[in-house]
Amino acid sequence: MTTTPVDLSVYLVTDTAQCTARGRSVAETVALAVAGGVTAVQIREKHATGREFLRTVLEVADVLPERVTLIVNDRVDVYLAARSAGARVTGVHVGQSDLPPAAVRDMIGEHAVLGLSAATPDQLRAAAEDPARVHHVGIGALHATRTKADAPAPLGHAGFARLARLSGLPAVAIGGVTPADLPFLRDSGAAGAAAVSGICAAEDPRASARAYARAWFGTRNESLA
Ligand SMILES: Cc1ncc(COP(=O)(O)OP(=O)(O)O)c(N)n1
Ligand SMILES: Cc1ncsc1CCOP(=O)(O)O
Ligand SMILES: [Mg+2]
Numbered sequence: 001m002t003t004t005p006v007d008l009s010v011y012l013v014t015d016t017a018q019c020t021a022r023g024r025s026v027a028e029t030v031a032l033a034v035a036g037g038v039t040a041v042q043i044r045e046k047h048a049t050g051r052e053f054l055r056t057v058l059e060v061a062d063v064l065p066e067r068v069t070l071i072v073n074d075r076v077d078v079y080l081a082a083r084s085a086g087a088r089v090t091g092v093h094v095g096q097s098d099l100p101p102a103a104v105r106d107m108i109g110e111h112a113v114l115g116l117s118a119a120t121p122d123q124l125r126a127a128a129e130d131p132a133r134v135h136h137v138g139i140g141a142l143h144a145t146r147t148k149a150d151a152p153a154p155l156g157h158a159g160f161a162r163l164a165r166l167s168g169l170p171a172v173a174i175g176g177v178t179p180a181d182l183p184f185l186r187d188s189g190a191a192g193a194a195a196v197s198g199i200c201a202a203e204d205p206r207a208s209a210r211a212y213a214r215a216w217f218g219t220r221n222e223s224l225a
Helices: 016-021 026-036 050-063 076-084 101-108 121-129 156-166 179-187 205-217
Strands: 010-013 040-043 069-073 091-094 113-118 136-140 171-174 192-195
Touching (some): 010 205, 016 026, 026 050, 026 205, 040 050, 069 076, 076 091, 076 101, 091 101, 121 136, 121 156, 136 156, 156 171, 179 192, 179 205, 192 205
Parallel strands (some): 010 040, 069 091, 136 171, 171 192
16 A cells, blocks of 8 residues: 655645735745745645645645645545545644544545644654554744644754654644744754744745745755755
8 A cells, every 4th residue: 555655845835824925825934935846745724624625735735846745734635525526635634633543544545644643652653553544744843933822832953853753654744834943853863844934924935935945955955056
């Protein structure tokens, strides 16, 4: 059983209110961020109706090149509806209070990518052992964040590195992540770094995404030089 290969290195998680406050739609923000070098995008909608959420996913899928992974936060029904509509969506991200991985896996099928939030050694162990084949974990909060009111307490670099070492699955850092964190995260074995406000609330999402991509890849990738 295989899941789609994905590159989570520079992972944009969207926030509609932050995009709107900058006078841009989520899809416009994503298009700029992709031009700047993000490799994965998660659509996260905490206040939208199902219909609005689906519309946003379809709009984003339309502007995404095939190489960029598209993940739906929380809503398996929205993921399934987007797939039924022919959109290229890669998977779903759920947290510890959302549907359990086994229920999600049953609905999304064997090939879809399943991400799970984990903030403790027990949660990491359970994720790695879960027969639902969790693909990767989101570990946070790295730093304090104003984007998610109920985010777990900040781990700091040392706390993240300890959890990433314990994780049997690829680990993405989230929560207050800035480009300055990326060399440390990469060196501590993270599979990627996720950012919301650092890109959605930026004056120039393309330049901001580029700063994350350069910090992660260096100038190995000539298009980022
Ligand atoms: C990559 C990534 N990691 C963690 C989260 C947080 O998910 P969750 O704990 O379910 O919280 P909400 O995002 O649903 O508020 C994430 N979304 N992405
Ligand atoms: C969704 C989520 N999960 C843990 S922290 C967080 C929000 C991160 O937002 P920001 O990158 O703006 O700090
Ligand atoms: Mg969730």
